[in-house]
Amino acid sequence: MEHSANERIKxxxxxxxxxxxxxxxxxxxxxxxxxxxxxxxxxIDEQYNAERLTDILNNVSNLIGAHVLNIAKQDYVPQGASVTLLISEGPVVEVPEAQLDESPGPLPESVVMQLDKSHITVHTYPEYHPNEGISTFRADIDVSTCGEISPLKALHYLIHSFDTDIMTIDYRVRGFTRDIHGKKLFIDHDINSIQNYIPDNMKELYDMIDVNVYQEHIFHTKCKLKKFDLNNYLFGHTKEELSPEQTRQITARLKTEMDEIFYGKNITVDE
Incomplete structure (x- = not known):
């Protein structure tokens, strides 16, 4: 790392x-x-419509102390929604040192950060398999900031806002800034892993894999829910209504779907 997170570089x-x-x-x-x-x-379209997604992104904006300059939102036919917020620096003059460390951020109760020339977007993608009974809902959220604070401080709230079986999280720092002597700084805070921005009680729920390229300031974390309760994955039914063979087949299909998304490849399963 180029410096300690506790050092306030001029x-x-x-x-x-x-x-x-x-x-x-x-x-x-x-x-x-x-x-x-x-x-x-x-x-899903009702649960995560453009109006509710706008509320979530507004809370993210509040968490990082931003002013919302413009909101564009759209519910699509037959399904899905998109929201984009253009945001600018909020009223906080100086970023508190406690918010520069590598730790989870707050839920939306207070304004603690600042940024400028930034945006927040969300797009949703509901879909289903044509013949195997599997339906999925995907949401992609991007938070891009310029300034001293990392948008990773919004991660705790984002995880809290969605019912999530699989998460893929990417973080990257681009460009450079200069200190008062003209020396380029390509990163201005310490980071070891995205996992350090996720609260311990949430990390306990997931199996996690990290792929990090430290010299390029690229960080990647994948998360898959550990606990599997079939009742949480049946829409309009309970597992008590199923035969043992149905339970076995449906469980296998769901777990294969989760593994394929988590590992990013198709898996052949013998029925």
Whole structure:
């Protein structure tokens, strides 16, 4: 690392570093019939419509102390939604040192950070398998900031806002800023892993894999829910209604779907 997070470096001009957080989540469900699949998609579109997504992004904006300059939102036909917020620096004059460390951020109760020339976006992608009864909902959220603070401080709240089976999280710092002597700084805070920005009680729920390229300031974490309760994945049914063979087959399909998303490859399963 180029310096300790506790050191307040004096910069020449504005902090021009761009810090980008990409939060990608999946919800997975078993929907046996076409009617159930359509009902699931309708439920997801209602649960995560453009209005609610706008509320979530507004809370993210408040968490990082930003002013919302413009909001563009759209519910799509037949499914899905998108929201984009253009944001600018908020009223906080100096970033508290406690917010520069490598630790989880707060839920939306107070304004603690600042940024400028930044944006927050979300896009949703409900879909289903044509013949195997698997339906999925994916949401992609991007938070891009310029300035001293990392958008990773919004990660705790984002995880808290979605029912998530699989998470893929990417963080990258781009560009450079200069200290008062003209020396380039390509990162202005310590970071060992994205996992350090996730609260311990949440990390206990997931299996996690890190892939980090420290010299390029690129960080990647994948998370898959550990506990599997079939009742949480059945839409309109309970596992008590299923035969042992149905339970085995449906469980295998759901776990394969989760593994394929988590590992990023198709898996052949013998029935």
């Amino acid at each position: 910069l020449h001009g504005f902090n021009n570093l761009t810090k980008s957080l990409s939060f990608n989540m999946y919800d997975i469900c078993y929907t046996e019939t076409k009617k159930e699949r359509e009902a699931y998609i309708e439920y």
